[in-house]
Amino acid sequence: xxYKGLEINETAEGIEIQGVHDFDLVHIFDCGQCFRxxxxxxxxxxxxxxxxxxxVSFYNEKLFISGSTYDDFxxxxxxxxxxxxxxxKIKKALCKDEIMAKAVEFGHGIRLLRQDIWELLxxxxxxxxxxxxxxxxxxxxxxxxFGNEISSSEGVFYSFPKPEDLSSCSMDKIExxxxxxxxKYISExxxxxxxxxxxxGSLSDMDTAHARKELIKLSGVGAKVADCVxxxxxxxxxxxxxxxxxxxxxxxxxxxxxxxxxxIDIFSKDYFGDLSGYAQQYLFFYxxxxxxx
DNA sequence: TTGCAGGGGTCAA
DNA sequence: TTGACCCCTGCA
Numbered sequence: 675x676x677y678k679g680l681e682i683n684e685t686a687e688g689i690e691i692q693g694v695h696d697f698d699l700v701h702i703f704d705c706g707q708c709f710r711x712x713x714x715x716x717x718x719x720x721x722x723x724x725x726x727x728x729x730v731s732f733y734n735e736k737l738f739i740s741g742s743t744y745d746d747f748x749x750x751x752x753x754x755x756x757x758x759x760x761x762x763k764i765k766k767a768l769c770k771d772e773i774m775a776k777a778v779e780f781g782h783g784i785r786l787l788r789q790d791i792w793e794l795l796x797x798x799x800x801x802x803x804x805x806x807x808x809x810x811x812x813x814x815x816x817x818x819x820f821g822n823e824i825s826s827s828e829g830v831f832y833s834f835p836k837p838e839d840l841s842s843c844s845m846d847k848i849e850x851x852x853x854x855x856x857x858k859y860i861s862e863x864x865x866x867x868x869x870x871x872x873x874x875g876s877l878s879d880m881d882t883a884h885a886r887k888e889l890i891k892l893s894g895v896g897a898k899v900a901d902c903v904x905x906x907x908x909x910x911x912x913x914x915x916x917x918x919x920x921x922x923x924x925x926x927x928x929x930x931x932x933x934x935x936x937x938i939d940i941f942s943k944d945y946f947g948d949l950s951g952y953a954q955q956y957l958f959f960y961x962x963x964x965x966x967x
Numbered sequence: 968t969t970g971c972a973g974g975g976g977t978c979a980a
Numbered sequence: 981t982t983g984a985c986c987c988c989t990g991c992a
Binding site for chain 3: 804805808849852854855857
């Protein structure tokens with residue numbers, strides 16, 4: 675079978691997609707955009723997306739997704755893995771200096787996943803002043819406590835809860851996820867989303883500055899979290915989420931001195947323009963993996 | 968073994 | 981502009 679130029683083989687175990695370029699699971703899942711993919715000993719990853727729990731592996735330009743059908747690919751995975759975007763074009767446009775050329779070469783298989791904006795919102799609220807393993811544990815516990823069970827050939831998993839699941843329950847229950855002072859933010863933001871105080875679905879119709887302002891109305895959401903939510907949900911690509919890693923790498927590689935968040939924001943808009951979000955991902959992965967700072 | 972610093976930021980003063 | 985904030989891990 676063929677879908678938009680990609681050859682797909684469906685078997686009893688799942689689907690195999692051939693001829694996938696600019697794609698590397700480690701680069702994709704380890705560049706800071708997602709919290710629900712767990713690396714396995716054989717290099718494959720187990721993860722939950724929406725109501726699907728799958729194992730993915732990649733080898734020789736072939737992407738394998740367990741327990742999935744051709745229809746799943748058309749309805750979910752093609753979009754989720756952003757397979758319709760030509761990353762070689764983006765990379766070429768970004769490689770206008772030696773720094774970016776190195777970063778792009780290093781994370782050549784990065785792709786920006788198109789993730790559910792609500793799940794991202796709560797996940798990145800949890801990420802504030804936190805560590806990745808703990809963020810993953812909290813997201814997992816929220817799903818186990820409030821989500822639906824998903825049985826798959828790979829085991830039992832849980833979907834991420836809906837806004838009404840989190841807004842209707844007591845603080846005691848939310849505190850089970852051990853997110854500490856962020857539990858209050860989760861509860862308040864869930865309530866605001868349920869009441870449509872902020873409409874996540876309408877953000878794509880706004881310009882970037884307006885969409886960011888809307889998100890910052892939510893409890894526990896500042897500039898950094900807002901930018902992550904906009905970028906990783908594929909709502910806006912001209913944002914440059916600046917955390918401590920990105921700040922350090924920008925200071926070392928570009929500014930050659932200390933710089934404020936505002937300076938970095940202005941620089942990225944001017945220098946990377948509409949591709950700021952992609953640039954951020956290559957730089958983040960480069961900084962993290964090479965421990966450049 | 969115990970103790971302490973600090974972490975993918977946000978909020979309130 | 982600055983410090984507190986949950987909880988947990990890593991390290992002395």
